[in-house]
Amino acid sequence: MGKNGIELLRGTLGMLVLRTLESGPLHGYAVAKRIQSTTDEILTVEEGSLYPALYRMEKRGWVVSDWGVTDTGRRARFYTLTSEGREQLAAELATWGEFASAVGKVLEAG
Amino acid sequence: MGKNGIELLRGTLGMLVLRTLESGPLHGYAVAKRIQSTTDEILTVEEGSLYPALYRMEKRGWVVSDWGVTDTGRRARFYTLTSEGREQLAAELATWGEFASAVGKVLEAG
DNA sequence: TATAATACCCAGGACTGCTAAGGATAGAGT
DNA sequence: ACTCTATCCTTAGCAGTCCTGGGTATTATA
Numbered sequence: 301m302g303k304n305g306i307e308l309l310r311g312t313l314g315m316l317v318l319r320t321l322e323s324g325p326l327h328g329y330a331v332a333k334r335i336q337s338t339t340d341e342i343l344t345v346e347e348g349s350l351y352p353a354l355y356r357m358e359k360r361g362w363v364v365s366d367w368g369v370t371d372t373g374r375r376a377r378f379y380t381l382t383s384e385g386r387e388q389l390a391a392e393l394a395t396w397g398e399f400a401s402a403v404g405k406v407l408e409a410g
Numbered sequence: 411m412g413k414n415g416i417e418l419l420r421g422t423l424g425m426l427v428l429r430t431l432e433s434g435p436l437h438g439y440a441v442a443k444r445i446q447s448t449t450d451e452i453l454t455v456e457e458g459s460l461y462p463a464l465y466r467m468e469k470r471g472w473v474v475s476d477w478g479v480t481d482t483g484r485r486a487r488f489y490t491l492t493s494e495g496r497e498q499l500a501a502e503l504a505t506w507g508e509f510a511s512a513v514g515k516v517l518e519a520g
Numbered sequence: 521t522a523t524a525a526t527a528c529c530c531a532g533g534a535c536t537g538c539t540a541a542g543g544a545t546a547g548a549g550t
Numbered sequence: 551a552c553t554c555t556a557t558c559c560t561t562a563g564c565a566g567t568c569c570t571g572g573g574t575a576t577t578a579t580a
Contacts, residue, residue: 306509310420310536310567316516329558338519339512349537351560356536374545376558393517399416400510402449406426407503409448420536420567439527459568461529466567484576486527 305344313345313353314362315396318381318389321363327376328354354379362388415454423455423463424472425506428491428499431473437486438464464489472498 308316320331331354332345357363362385368378381389418426430441441464442455467473472495478488491499 306505306512307421308537309422309509311417312419312513313537316513319517319519327558333557335516339515342508342512343516346538347559348539348541348561353536370557372546372557374557395416396513396517398452399419402416402452403422403426403506405449406445406453407429407506409429418568423568437527443526456569457528458530458570458572462567480527482526482577484527 306342308343308345308349312396313349314357315389315392316343316345317350317353317357318362318385318392321379321381321385322389325378325380327368327370327378329376330370331379357385360388361385416452418453418455418459422506423459424467425499425502426453426455427460427463427467428472428495428502431489431491431495432499435488435490437478437480437488439486440480441489467495470498471495 316335317331320326320334326334328347328350332347332350335343335345354363354365358365358379361382363379363381365377365379368376370376426445427441430436430444436444438457438460442457442460445453445455464473464475468475468489471492473489473491475487475489478486480486
C-alpha cells in the first residue's frame, strides 16, 4: 500500500538505464541512485531488477562493463553505452513517445 | 520492424479498457476497435490479451458483463464499468500521470 | 460459394520486474 | 572495539500480463 515509489512498467527500465548511461559510464548502484534522485524518489530501482537488466543489456551488446574503483575507493562494475546501445535507446525513445501519445489520445477521448 | 502498432507496456491495457468503458458499456471486440481507431492503429489490442484482461477485471469487480445483441444483430458479451472500476481507473490514471512525468524527468535530465 | 469481418475462447510461452536472501567493504558514531 | 549505516554486487524463484497461434460460430459481401 501507499509505499513510496511507483512500480516500473515492464519494458521501461532498460530505456531509463540506457538514458542514464548516455552521460557517461556509471556503475549499477549509481545508475539506480541517479534515477531515483532525478525523479525525487518517485521511481525506485530495485537491485533485483537493475542488475539482471544490466546483464541482459550487456548480453545484447547495448553496454559493456569493466571492474573499476569508485570515487570512494570501492570496487564496482562500470557500464558503458555502446553504439548499439545508443541505437537501441533512440528506438526506445521513439517508441515511448509514440506510446505515450497514443495513450494520451485514449485517455482524452471523451 | 516498425510493423504496425506498438506493443503495449504491461500494466496499461487495463487502464485503456476501463477508460474506454467509461463512456458506456461495450463488448470486447468493440473496445479493441475503439482503442485502435482512437490511436490511428498505433495501439493494437490483441484478442489474446484483451479477453483475459476483461476476465481479470471482472474477477476483481471492476466490470460486470452480460450477454446481449449488437447493433448488427450479433451475440456479444457487454462489459459495464462498476463504481469500483471507476475508482480503479482514477487510481491508475493518477499513477500513469506520475509515472509518465517521472520518466520524462529521466529522459530530459541532460 | 468463398471470403472477409464480426465476435468470442483458450493453451502455452516469453519476458521482466519484484521479493528475499546473501556476501563484502568502508565510514561514522558511540 | 563495536555497531550501524551506506555502498556495491549476486542470485533464485515467483507473479503478472501480453503475445502467438490455434479454435468456434455467425453474418455480410463479392
